[in-house]
Amino acid sequence: AGEMIAAAKAHFGVAAPETPKAIGTSDASLIWSGPDQFLVLSKDGKHSIEVLAPGFAGSASLSDQSHARALISISGDKARAMLAKLSSIDLHPDVFGVGAAAATSMDHTSVTLWRGGDRNGLAVFNLLVFATFAESLWHTVLDSAAEYGVTIGHSEDL
Structure with missing residues (x-):
């Protein structure tokens, strides 16, 4: 794990997250996804x-997940x-502040x-989900948000 953290620091300029958190750089986000993995x-x-x-x-096993997951922000x-x-x-900001992460369901x-970082003074929550389940979760999110009103947009941030 120490070698992997050092390799991340050498490549990204920041150490790999060792605890449930996300670390952003100018061109990448490193997100904890379990012990010794991100x-x-x-x-x-x-x-x-x-x-x-x-x-x-020699320090990590890599797996390309480019088409395996979908991002919902x-x-x-x-x-x-x-x-x-x-x-x-x-998800209260005192407990789940900017940069906090969790592997959950x-x-x-x-x-x-x-x-993620706040946008226009509002909290941003990112969900990374397996692509095969993304549509189902998307509809669940829309159903859960219906009483508040929903605006759907697209961002190139990530």
């Missing part, structure tokens, strides 16, 4: 598996209330959840 979300494919492999050789003044319907995680679907 996910890398790369902007513009800069950190492809081919680029990462030499630096992590949720924000708004009722985002926390809506997510509380789907998760047992305490929502509506019987495994997700990696982390709190």
